[in-house]
Amino acid sequence: MATIQWFPGHMSKARRQVQENLKFVDFVTVLVDARLPLSSQNPMLTKIIGDKPRLLILNKADLADPALTKEWRQHFESQGIQTLAINSKEQITVKIVTDAAKKLMAEKIARQKERGIQIETLRTMIIGIPNAGKSTLMNRLAGKKIAVVGNKPGVTKGQQWLKTNKDLEILDTPGILWPKFEDETVALKLALTGAIKDQLLPQLLPMDEVTIFGLNYFKTHYPEKLQERFKQMNLDDEAPEIIMDMTRILGFRDDYDRFYNLFVKEVRDGKLGNYTLDTLDDLNGND
Helix, strand or coil, rough: CCCCECCCCCHHHHHHHHHHHHHHHHEEEEEEEECCCCCCHHHHHHHHCCCCCCCEEEEECCCHHHHHHHHHHHHHCCCCEEECCCCCCCCCCCHHHHHHHHHHHHHHHHHHHHHHCCCEEEEEECCCCCCHHHHHHHHHHHCCCCCCCCCCCCCCCCEEEEEEEEEEEECCCCCCCEEEECCCCHHHHHHHHCCCCCHHHHHHHCHHHHHHHHHHHHHHHCCHHHHCCCCCCCCCCHHHHHHHHHHHHCCCCHHHHHHHHHHHHHHHEEECCCCCCCCHHHCCCCC
């Protein structure tokens, strides 16, 4: 498989900014999509963060498979990474994140207190790939609309400090994808959930490949959800046959693109129910 390369200039700049600003924060908040706990982590950023204390937030937990979210949280915690699973649209998010930050930095706060230094506000940097929900999270933490929110990646282009409450101050960073996808499956998962802009997909992955991947994944892991949403779908057929049949059944004539767009939108909008595209088997390179 040819390596998929894509690295816009603003992402290269953002990577430099992350490196330069690490020294200004007490810890790093890594935001990932709970449906992609592994695939939406940027290995380049993990390398940049190094030994800096890290809080891993699995956002959009309301869209993910709760059983797998639990498994992933246990896995990350076993690696010594403090992990939360949240829906950043909920009001309780503020308390959950603030409490976790204090827990993460408890030792540093205690050490400074012994020296007579009172840490009033903890500073963090929120990083993650596009469309993981950073703007929504920051708006929630600040209690007002401070960040541009859009249901598409790449909305936040610059960086800004945001005062959320007396306990927390946040340095926003744009969503950063990594320079290339060595693993095409990771790229397919990101495309299916909307982390890669649809306008860029033709350069990276044809929409039919994204649809076939999605159909096969749901056939294997969530066949009942597929059947419930598309009652006339024959799951015994191979994905290309399913696409041809469903295009005909839905009255799209030979317009297969219409079915691709419909299916991908249904998956992204949660019309097929809760799902997670990463399993713990992926850690071993198995699917």
